[in-house]
Amino acid sequence: MPRQGLVDLGPIGALFRVAPYLTRSFVVTIEFTVVAAIFGLAVGLIIALLKMSRYRPFKVLGTLYTWFFRGTPLLVQIFLVYFGLPQYGINLPPFLAGALALSLNSGAYLSEIIRAGIESIPVGQMEAARSMGMSYGLAMRRVIIPQAYRRMLPPIVNEFVALLKDSSLVSVIGAVELMLASRQLSSATARPFWFYTYAAVYYLIGTSVFTQLGTWLERRLKDYE
Amino acid sequence: MSKVPGAQDTPVVEFRGVSKWFGELHVLNNVNLTINRGEVVVICGPSGSGKSTLLRTVNYLEPIQEGQVLIDGHPIGQRQVGDRWVEDTQANINKMRSEIGIVFQSFNLFPHMTALQNVMEGLVTVRKMPVAEAEGIAKQTLTQVGLGDRMEHRPSKLSGGQQQRVAIARALAMRPRVMLFDEPTSALDPELIGEVLSVMQQVAREGYTMLVVTHEMGFAREVADRIVFMDNGEVLLESQPEQFFRDPGHARAREFLGRLLWHAN
Numbered sequence: 001m002p003r004q005g006l007v008d009l010g011p012i013g014a015l016f017r018v019a020p021y022l023t024r025s026f027v028v029t030i031e032f033t034v035v036a037a038i039f040g041l042a043v044g045l046i047i048a049l050l051k052m053s054r055y056r057p058f059k060v061l062g063t064l065y066t067w068f069f070r071g072t073p074l075l076v077q078i079f080l081v082y083f084g085l086p087q088y089g090i091n092l093p094p095f096l097a098g099a100l101a102l103s104l105n106s107g108a109y110l111s112e113i114i115r116a117g118i119e120s121i122p123v124g125q126m127e128a129a130r131s132m133g134m135s136y137g138l139a140m141r142r143v144i145i146p147q148a149y150r151r152m153l154p155p156i157v158n159e160f161v162a163l164l165k166d167s168s169l170v171s172v173i174g175a176v177e178l179m180l181a182s183r184q185l186s187s188a189t190a191r192p193f194w195f196y197t198y199a200a201v202y203y204l205i206g207t208s209v210f211t212q213l214g215t216w217l218e219r220r221l222k223d224y225e
Numbered sequence: 226m227s228k229v230p231g232a233q234d235t236p237v238v239e240f241r242g243v244s245k246w247f248g249e250l251h252v253l254n255n256v257n258l259t260i261n262r263g264e265v266v267v268i269c270g271p272s273g274s275g276k277s278t279l280l281r282t283v284n285y286l287e288p289i290q291e292g293q294v295l296i297d298g299h300p301i302g303q304r305q306v307g308d309r310w311v312e313d314t315q316a317n318i319n320k321m322r323s324e325i326g327i328v329f330q331s332f333n334l335f336p337h338m339t340a341l342q343n344v345m346e347g348l349v350t351v352r353k354m355p356v357a358e359a360e361g362i363a364k365q366t367l368t369q370v371g372l373g374d375r376m377e378h379r380p381s382k383l384s385g386g387q388q389q390r391v392a393i394a395r396a397l398a399m400r401p402r403v404m405l406f407d408e409p410t411s412a413l414d415p416e417l418i419g420e421v422l423s424v425m426q427q428v429a430r431e432g433y434t435m436l437v438v439t440h441e442m443g444f445a446r447e448v449a450d451r452i453v454f455m456d457n458g459e460v461l462l463e464s465q466p467e468q469f470f471r472d473p474g475h476a477r478a479r480e481f482l483g484r485l486l487w488h489a490n
């Protein structure tokens with residue numbers, strides 16, 4: 001990383017010099033977000049199904065899961081995975097530990113979104129599907145989810161935006177993403193205002209693109225109805 | 226009306242001592258009733274008397290606590306293990322459900338599918354029929370209910386009467402052993418009721434076994450082979466339409482009919 005003379009270049013000159021590096025670390029941030037979004041959705045779907053199950057122990061399990069992950073700080077969860085698990089011989093590299101903690105955390109929020117979306121579909125839809133002889137899973141797949149995901153989309157996009165911002169927390173366990181890169185540059189140059197401003201701009205671009213994408217998708221799905 | 230003279234009575238649906246409770250509420254009280262092949266049976270009675278619940282026990286949307294509901298001799302939702310009756314496997318229940326058609330008051334069409342896709346859905350995903358074959362049957366069935374020109378429409382683009390006819394086609398396409406109707410015209414604007422009733426009459430003429438909950442007494446008089454009157458979860462009487470409308474012979478039924486005719490005029 002070319003630190004020599006960064007200060008002499010002034011804020012704009014320095015930005016151009018470090019842009020490739022910041023962009024690379026922003027890509028890591030995006031990777032965190034996408035991985036956590038995908039696994040978070042999978043976790044969220046499973047937890048949502050547990051919570052909607054008629055079988056009490058499943059219900060309780062799902063509820064406990066959400067209670068824990070929404071009721072404790074994400075930072076604590078990241079530390080539990082990265083520093084806590086090695087105590088039991090499970091050593092995960094920073095990227096994996098961070099992605100895992102983010103996935104588990106967003107899974108809890110997404111499960112609430114998914115459950116609310118599924119429960120917003122009138123019961124008559126499930127009854128009609130089951131009456132034709134569909135199994136519960138088939139009815140979910142063919143009838144309930146295709147209707148529910150349209151309603152879930154806006155809150156899911158919001159959750160992904162939150163995820164993008166929350167991914168900055170994994171910098172504390174040494175995963176070099178945008179936040180940690182900015183911190184390193186700040187301390188090397190003693191110009192934290194510059195570099196944290198650049199970080200903020202990158203995050204803003206990311207969240208704006210996500211939000212726009214969501215609005216666009218939403219509009220497309222509306223046409224469809 | 227569709228019974229062949231001299232044909233043997235073959236039970237398609239049999240309620241044997243059926244009782245059901247919702248918590249403390251005794252919704253079905255020892256119901257015994259038989260519907261034979263090709264018969265059209267109309268169930269009527271005051272609101273809350275258990276008509277919908279009774280209908281929904283036939284495809285096991287409502288499990289029962291006592292008795293049995295037999296479809297072509299097989300108890301739905303139950304299976305014998307040794308000398309005990311236990312809940313049937315989900316696969317068996319699904320299989321039997323796919324052979325029972327039901328039409329709901331609120332249509333319950335799948336809004337994300339076209340009329341054609343709605344009718345094909347069960348054939349393709351439950352019966353595992355090749356798409357081309359399912360499409361042929363679905364088109365033919367939609368044409369039968371007078372919607373040959375509405376196949377590519379989504380439910381939201383159809384009138385209530387058209388939606389209900391799609392729902393009837395969706396059930397018919399599966400060639401069910403029995404067709405259940407739960408107040409199929411109650412959610413419709415008055416001017417749309419006729420088109421649905423005439424499709425139901427046509428279904429009856431084709432020889433389908435039908436169990437119909439309705440307050441359309443014109444339909445009951447013209448199409449039903451038998452009328453069943455329910456009150457408080459009990460079947461109070463069964464009779465021929467002419468007899469029922471001349472004098473049902475039971476105070477509660479007389480009162481019910483009087484109220485209905487009063488409102489109709």
Ligand SMILES: Nc1ncnc2c1ncn2[C@@H]1O[C@H](COP(=O)(O)OP(=O)(O)O)[C@@H](O)[C@H]1O
Binds near residue numbers: 250271273274275276
């Ligand atoms: N899922 C349910 N849980 C509790 N009570 C119910 C449920 N469904 C129906 N009931 C009650 O059972 C009784 C019979 O209902 P229903 O079969 O819908 O009557 P009908 O169709 O003749 O109007 C009513 O008192 C109704 O409130």
Ligand SMILES: [Mg+2]
Binds near residue numbers: 276278408
């Ligand atoms: Mg009812």
